Amino acid sequence: MTPNGLVLEECDLAEKPLPLFDEHGRCIPSKPTAAVHSNTRRYFAIVQPEIEYGDIYKRIKKHLGVSGDITASEFERRAEVILQKLQNDPRTKKITDGVRIPFILPKATYADYGDALERIYLKAVRDSFNNKFPQYDFVNHHKDGLAGKLSIAPESRHARLVEAMQKDQAVGYFFPCLTEYSVPAAIEQAEALPDQFLLAGGFDTCAAMIATPDLLLRTDGYPPLLWLGALQGEKEQVGYHFEAYGYNLTFNRKPHFNQVAEYWCAGLVVLG
Amino acid sequence: MMISTSEATQNKLTPAEQARREGLMARKPYIAAKLAAISAMEERGEISPIIRLEKSYLCNFQCTHCSAEYYMDRHKKKVFKIADARRKIDLSDIRELSRQADELGLARFVITGGEPLVMKDFDEVVEAIDPEKHYVIADTNGWFLDDKRARHLKSIGVEKVQLSLDSFIEQDHDSFRNKPGSYKRVMRAIDASLDAGLNLLLSTVLVKGRAKTEEFLNLCKFATEKCVGLYVSYAKPTGSCSDHPEFVIDKEDADILRELEKDYNVFTHMTPTYGSFKGCITVKGIITVTSTFEVTPCPYIDFSLGNLRETSLKEVLARGMRNPWLGPYRPDCLIGEDQKFIKIHMEKTKGVTHLPVPWGQGFSDADSLFD
Numbered sequence A: 001m002t003p004n005g006l007v008l009e010e011c012d013l014a015e016k017p018l019p020l021f022d023e024h025g026r027c028i029p030s031k032p033t034a035a036v037h038s039n040t041r042r043y044f045a046i047v048q049p050e051i052e053y054g055d056i057y058k059r060i061k062k063h064l065g066v067s068g069d070i071t072a073s074e075f076e077r078r079a080e081v082i083l084q085k086l087q088n089d090p091r092t093k094k095i096t097d098g099v100r101i102p103f104i105l106p107k108a109t110y111a112d113y114g115d116a117l118e119r120i121y122l123k124a125v126r127d128s129f130n131n132k133f134p135q136y137d138f139v140n141h142h143k144d145g146l147a148g149k150l151s152i153a154p155e156s157r158h159a160r161l162v163e164a165m166q167k168d169q170a171v172g173y174f175f176p177c178l179t180e181y182s183v184p185a186a187i188e189q190a191e192a193l194p195d196q197f198l199l200a201g202g203f204d205t206c207a208a209m210i211a212t213p214d215l216l217l218r219t220d221g222y223p224p225l226l227w228l229g230a231l232q233g234e235k236e237q238v239g240y241h242f243e244a245y246g247y248n249l250t251f252n253r254k255p256h257f258n259q260v261a262e263y264w265c266a267g268l269v270v271l272g
Numbered sequence B: 001m002m003i004s005t006s007e008a009t010q011n012k013l014t015p016a017e018q019a020r021r022e023g024l025m026a027r028k029p030y031i032a033a034k035l036a037a038i039s040a041m042e043e044r045g046e047i048s049p050i051i052r053l054e055k056s057y058l059c060n061f062q063c064t065h066c067s068a069e070y071y072m073d074r075h076k077k078k079v080f081k082i083a084d085a086r087r088k089i090d091l092s093d094i095r096e097l098s099r100q101a102d103e104l105g106l107a108r109f110v111i112t113g114g115e116p117l118v119m120k121d122f123d124e125v126v127e128a129i130d131p132e133k134h135y136v137i138a139d140t141n142g143w144f145l146d147d148k149r150a151r152h153l154k155s156i157g158v159e160k161v162q163l164s165l166d167s168f169i170e171q172d173h174d175s176f177r178n179k180p181g182s183y184k185r186v187m188r189a190i191d192a193s194l195d196a197g198l199n200l201l202l203s204t205v206l207v208k209g210r211a212k213t214e215e216f217l218n219l220c221k222f223a224t225e226k227c228v229g230l231y232v233s234y235a236k237p238t239g240s241c242s243d244h245p246e247f248v249i250d251k252e253d254a255d256i257l258r259e260l261e262k263d264y265n266v267f268t269h270m271t272p273t274y275g276s277f278k279g280c281i282t283v284k285g286i287i288t289v290t291s292t293f294e295v296t297p298c299p300y301i302d303f304s305l306g307n308l309r310e311t312s313l314k315e316v317l318a319r320g321m322r323n324p325w326l327g328p329y330r331p332d333c334l335i336g337e338d339q340k341f342i343k344i345h346m347e348k349t350k351g352v353t354h355l356p357v358p359w360g361q362g363f364s365d366a367d368s369l370f371d
């Protein structure tokens, strides 16, 4: 025992790692220089959809055409390991209390991100949504095409997801936990987090939407708009996003002017 | 108020809209060019709200859901036993507003009230706005809009008429508007406006539960068959509706309407136009200039962003855009759906005799979404 118990207690406190996520799984802003709300009244919120690994596996396989030898149980096992690891670390534990969606991405190499997103992934989101909700619509309001228009924000770590896909099928968890961050603040925040966190871009966000087509469907309140935060548009301060319109799902483009809005959200991804 | 004239297009225009725009370009190229520039302005982060001008609150109706009732002299006399001694706007104020708006690239004025067609100086107001510089719309209950008046409106430069029709069932419309015969007058006004070559919009207030009714469906069908847009505004817990909380819609009503938009020519100002989503258009898409030259961010929000006698339109708009309730993009109706804002609004407007609540007492630069 030290002569001064108080000092020991202070040392203990100092060494206790601070949680990176709040009790709702929101990523606590670590003072990014870009615009972010430090508090939230959680007015725009995503409700956790039911996670049934078998159904998600079938949906992604059917609509995205993931081929190869990964089985449903292998997908579940790898996804659960991701959650377990996050839960074992007191800094990251709380992210698993928030909204979380497991996904698989195919092994693939694409010459152009925007072209692949439009031709393969948005089409699969549409099919998955229509399949689950034939009475509602998925509408891509952006009619001018995405080929040649999208690039990966260098600090977002999203390039690592693309590299992982080039090597093999990728299993991951998607967490829409950067609520009320501006797009640049989301990028800064991802960079400040432990190494396993990547900012979500197009392929992973689409995979989460294919896995759970009702992710943004709410009848009792409004879900946030979901930016593809790791992707830069063809112009500065322009981004692409998913957004609910009533019971329908939309994809669109919008200038964000580096501003923060209560309505805006981006996702983090952890691969496993 | 609608924003269907928005030029923010990524998708193709309908042939009818294309023809309307070409017609305007031929007759009023200056206005057409300003309208065509709006999407580029928005892409740069600039705004081009429609200006609703409430020069006078005189009205020949007394509607159950009127958002302007608390601004009216008759209300102040009856409820507060007072007269409003504040200075009112005159034609030179309107000319100055028109000039400032033009300088900022704004292009659209709606003359509303009250009932604009009872205003003795309506023609002078149109002239002061300058219909060669701004697209002018009259928002009317239609009572006085016969063939002759419709042709006259067209001749003085009014481009569009927005006619209120609150039920497709005659008795219901008349009783909602507390004016027997008003339904028939609206029907007359529809034909008169179309015959005079005015663009026409029907407007209707959606009260809770109405979206599911056969009456509403029939109204949607009627408007669609007539090739006239049906602009829907939600009943809000303000104005006369403060006494009718049962009118205020919930998300289900709003979502049913969003589904009807797929099949009928029906929309709200939050309906995406040609792929452009605006959401709630406070400041970004609409402002109201009251009879005392105060600027409010929406017809239903009784907090001022400033008085144009003291503050320029540019600064007033900047105040609105940096306000956390008003500036950021949001998909819902701030005054109709956000309970926290509704509570703040109710508390701060309660018992206030002279609306809107001045800048600094309702809205201010210290506003926060959090307590």
Ligand code: SF4
Binding pocket: B269, B270, B279, B280, B281, B282, B286, B297, B298, B299, B300, B332, B333, B334, B335, B336
């Ligand atoms: S608060 Fe927004 S959505 Fe509601 S009426 Fe006003 S401008 Fe429209």
